[in-house]
Amino acid sequence: MVEFDDTFRRHLHELFVWRRDVRRFRSDPLPEGAIDRLIETACLSPSVGLSQPWRFVVVDDAARRRAVVEDFRACNADALDCYSGERAARYATLKLSGLEQAPGHLAVFADKASDIGHGLGRATMPETTEYSVVAAITAMWLAARADGIGLGWVSILNPDRIHAILDVPASWKFIAYLCVGYPEAECDRPELEQAKWEHRRGADEFTLRR
Numbered sequence: 001m002v003e004f005d006d007t008f009r010r011h012l013h014e015l016f017v018w019r020r021d022v023r024r025f026r027s028d029p030l031p032e033g034a035i036d037r038l039i040e041t042a043c044l045s046p047s048v049g050l051s052q053p054w055r056f057v058v059v060d061d062a063a064r065r066r067a068v069v070e071d072f073r074a075c076n077a078d079a080l081d082c083y084s085g086e087r088a089a090r091y092a093t094l095k096l097s098g099l100e101q102a103p104g105h106l107a108v109f110a111d112k113a114s115d116i117g118h119g120l121g122r123a124t125m126p127e128t129t130e131y132s133v134v135a136a137i138t139a140m141w142l143a144a145r146a147d148g149i150g151l152g153w154v155s156i157l158n159p160d161r162i163h164a165i166l167d168v169p170a171s172w173k174f175i176a177y178l179c180v181g182y183p184e185a186e187c188d189r190p191e192l193e194q195a196k197w198e199h200r201r202g203a204d205e206f207t208l209r210r
């Protein structure tokens, strides 16, 4: 039996407050095994029917990493074209990935064909496979912050292209591309808030009572 005391709860709350999406990384490498340990923690996450549908690809190959950076640049240029005026000008100033600086690249997929879990919980909601993978990424994000490691989620990518670059099985659905490394700075506010793109709103705005 494990009990969590008030001190732990306070620290846990601080972990939620100080977890950040990190786009600016220091160049020093991660300790040996750091990404593997984060993956092990992620595997403790809840998953529909205990299906553990997460699939991780540690991307070390320089040519593949370069191809991902090129895909990001193309997708980000397309994204910029969707805005106009002042919004476009502001979008152009945002730093939306740390792909070129991060020592670690980690792609995360959901295996849509796995039999693990025997389909429990997925019959009416097959998308629970992807939800399970996102739950694992969130756990990894927090565990990384507790280790002083920053994690940045990059979704400004073409999933088909990432699939081809990483040469993974057809049944794997692309969920996330994560940059991993030591952050240049710590902050308790989202970078998009600091850049005046958007601000964090309180729970009241998102809660209905019936």
Ligand SMILES: Cc1cc2c(cc1C)N(C[C@H](O)[C@H](O)[C@H](O)COP(=O)(O)O)c1[nH]c(=O)[nH]c(=O)c1N2
Pocket: 019, 020, 021, 022, 023, 095, 096, 097, 153, 154, 155, 156, 189, 190, 191, 192
């Ligand atoms: C599914 C998904 C996808 C993305 C993100 C997050 C999530 C959950 N975020 C990070 C996002 O901008 C960030 O979480 C919010 O701005 C809030 O900041 P903190 O995470 O609290 O620092 C993100 N950030 C970024 O710079 N480039 C990106 O492509 C993405 N994509």
